[in-house]
Amino acid sequence: MSHVTQPGLALSRGTQHASWFFFTVMYLIVDYGRPQEILPIGAMRPALILTLVLAFYLLINGYRDYLRYRQVRVMCLFIVLLAAYVPFVRNQHFAFLAFKTQLLYMPFVLSLIVCVDSVRRLRALMIVGVILEIYIALYAMTHGWLGPGHYFHDQNDLSLYMNMWFPISYYLYFTEKKRSVKLLYLAGVVFGLLTVVASMSRGGFVGLLAVCLTMCFFSNRRALAFTAVAFACVAMALWVDTGYLDEMATITDLSESTADTRLKSWAAGWRMFLDNPLGVGGQNFPIRFPEYQGDDFQRSMWGRAAHSLWFTLIPETGVVGTVLYLILVHANFKDAFLLIRVSASDDDGDDDGEDEVASDKRFIHALGLGFVVAMLGFFASGTFISVLYYAHFWYLTGFIIVAVNIAEPMTEDSGIGEGRGHGAV
Numbered sequence: 001m002s003h004v005t006q007p008g009l010a011l012s013r014g015t016q017h018a019s020w021f022f023f024t025v026m027y028l029i030v031d032y033g034r035p036q037e038i039l040p041i042g043a044m045r046p047a048l049i050l051t052l053v054l055a056f057y058l059l060i061n062g063y064r065d066y067l068r069y070r071q072v073r074v075m076c077l078f079i080v081l082l083a084a085y086v087p088f089v090r091n092q093h094f095a096f097l098a099f100k101t102q103l104l105y106m107p108f109v110l111s112l113i114v115c116v117d118s119v120r121r122l123r124a125l126m127i128v129g130v131i132l133e134i135y136i137a138l139y140a141m142t143h144g145w146l147g148p149g150h151y152f153h154d155q156n157d158l159s160l161y162m163n164m165w166f167p168i169s170y171y172l173y174f175t176e177k178k179r180s181v182k183l184l185y186l187a188g189v190v191f192g193l194l195t196v197v198a199s200m201s202r203g204g205f206v207g208l209l210a211v212c213l214t215m216c217f218f219s220n221r222r223a224l225a226f227t228a229v230a231f232a233c234v235a236m237a238l239w240v241d242t243g244y245l246d247e248m249a250t251i252t253d254l255s256e257s258t259a260d261t262r263l264k265s266w267a268a269g270w271r272m273f274l275d276n277p278l279g280v281g282g283q284n285f286p287i288r289f290p291e292y293q294g295d296d297f298q299r300s301m302w303g304r305a306a307h308s309l310w311f312t313l314i315p316e317t318g319v320v321g322t323v324l325y326l327i328l329v330h331a332n333f334k335d336a337f338l339l340i341r342v343s344a345s346d347d348d349g350d351d352d353g354e355d356e357v358a359s360d361k362r363f364i365h366a367l368g369l370g371f372v373v374a375m376l377g378f379f380a381s382g383t384f385i386s387v388l389y390y391a392h393f394w395y396l397t398g399f400i401i402v403a404v405n406i407a408e409p410m411t412e413d414s415g416i417g418e419g420r421g422h423g424a425v
Helices: 006-014 018-033 046-060 070-085 092-115 119-141 155-173 179-198 202-218 222-239 242-252 257-275 285-292 310-340 354-382 392-410
Strands: none
Touching (some): 018 046, 092 392, 119 354, 155 202, 202 354, 310 392
């Protein structure tokens, strides 16, 4: 296939839905940056207004074949499952909140699929994401290492988010030619790493190790990469104070109070699942916890969270919800690895558009690497945090769908898009 027409195609598609794209980006800024926390606009409910605006665009746009994407089908089924629990669970209000939370993510995810229709817009979206990462890191530095509310209630939440975004910044840094944007990506890496370390989060440290080791695995020079990581660890050990090292050393101490309590909570969650294989309903783990805490706690622990993505997912959504979630995880990893297969080394001919096409391919390839590492960082850190109903993974799913859509016309030999949307779910 000749690729000379692709830049023009991207430009023609990029003129569509300009206002929709603007409001989609504004929603991301409001949802993560939380300007309403520092500006007197909280009473206006900007997040709700922007959600309604995106929903309005979806309605007037008419029916589009959103369900052809396996991830969208799975997310819809997961939302239906959460809704089905509401009339039957112990605490219907909390179950409804879980359903509503997941449902309200969908206008943004679907808007991404429609209006992020060119490499130019995808690049702009990633730049906004990195700017938000840097802003949240700077905000945390001046607020006791706590982010601007919402998804960043404590240091664990903050470090998990950074473990998702700094690897994306890292891979995009090597594809960017503009010096200003390149420096922005470098800042994303530096501030992300500093925030994970300074947050003193043990779960964040585990996620950081997972991210660094995965990045070494993907490196073309693995021995050099592992050596660099080893030197970085030594340098960090010399730089941080002994309190940080002592705190991280407790990760392997299962008798330590926090670790012991978390393991007991997970055991209670497993017993809850065995008694309720179809699930106890969204956000009902804390409600049902006293029934399964046994003699591990000296008092009733009503309201205790699972402190784990997985031990929230399994007892609350049961076999059906767990299978749906794992299907979503598999689909995302499969698509991300398809993006990695897009290579700028393909023969693009001697056309005038060769440099632009090659640049776009390098960008898509880097995004694939970033998405894979970001998901591993999310799951490694999320193993110790109750983040099932956070937006991070759902939004990342939307980014992955968009990137694969944009990558499809770049080459007919890479297999991008083959088999997408097919399957039982």
